[in-house]
Amino acid sequence: MSIHHIHVTINGKHYEGDVEARTLLVHWLRDSLRLTGTHIGCDTSSCGACTILVDGKAVKSCTMLAVQADGRELLTVEGLEQNGKLHPLQEGFHVEHALQCGYCTPGMMMAALALLKRNPSPSEQEIREGISGNLCRCTGYVNIVKAIQYAAQKLREPQPEQVPAGSGGGGE
Numbered sequence: 001m002s003i004h005h006i007h008v009t010i011n012g013k014h015y016e017g018d019v020e021a022r023t024l025l026v027h028w029l030r031d032s033l034r035l036t037g038t039h040i041g042c043d044t045s046s047c048g049a050c051t052i053l054v055d056g057k058a059v060k061s062c063t064m065l066a067v068q069a070d071g072r073e074l075l076t077v078e079g080l081e082q083n084g085k086l087h088p089l090q091e092g093f094h095v096e097h098a099l100q101c102g103y104c105t106p107g108m109m110m111a112a113l114a115l116l117k118r119n120p121s122p123s124e125q126e127i128r129e130g131i132s133g134n135l136c137r138c139t140g141y142v143n144i145v146k147a148i149q150y151a152a153q154k155l156r157e158p159q160p161e162q163v164p165a166g167s168g169g170g171g172e
Contacts, residue, residue, distance in 0.1 A: 006070040010035065011079030019066040026050045028066035029076065037077035037106045041135075048134030051107035052076045058114035060107075060133070077106035080113070089113060092150035100138035108134045112148045120156055124149070 007016045010033070019028055024043075029035045029052070041049030043062050050061040053075040080087035089109045092098065099105045108131060115122060115130030122130060127148045128141070136144060 004067045004070070006067055008069050008072055008074055010074045011076060021065070021067055023066045024062055025052075025064040025066045025069050026061040028069075029061060029074075035076050035078055039103055039106055041103065041107075046135070047104070047107075048111060048131075049104055049107040051110040051134060053110055053114055056114070056117060058111045058133075075110070075113075077109055080109065087113075088151040088154035089116075089147070091154065092147035093144075096143045096147040096150055098139065098143040098147035104134060104136045104138075108136065108144060112151065116148070116152055116155060121152060122148070 002021045003018050004021060005016065005018050007014065009015070010029075015033060017028070017032060019032075026038055026040055029038050030040070038052055038061055039049035040062065041047035045060045045063045048060060051058050052061050053059070054064070054069065055072050056075075080090055086094070087109075089112055093105060093109065111131050111134050112127070115127065119126060119130075124145055127145050131141075131144065131148070
């Protein structure tokens, strides 16, 4: 089997490594890089548990070879939280009780993020269509839809400007 050296950016961090030509991206993420938030549910692209963003688009990482990711930008569920603050999708899944076993949750959030990047104000039907490639065997989807609506609303709200420390932003 041929070995290829690849370079990728994952969650804003540069990674490189040698991979066999046949290695699936989901296995490289989980087994080599220990980014285990991306789940393996079926290995046939039916469930969506392995959904990540590749160059901003939702991709089932069990259908992509690691060598195909060379030079690309990936976002996994581990990249949602920033500076100790939950992403609105993570917050929404918590607030709206949108998970039970949680196995589908990372892929569901990544599919939802891709949807919200394309459509910041999706209708309930558009949300259901946007996550239709992701199966949940526990919830019935009602609270998942509510969580995505919650996140959409939060993402549309104006964000407070960040004042750098020591720049006169607070009672000096």
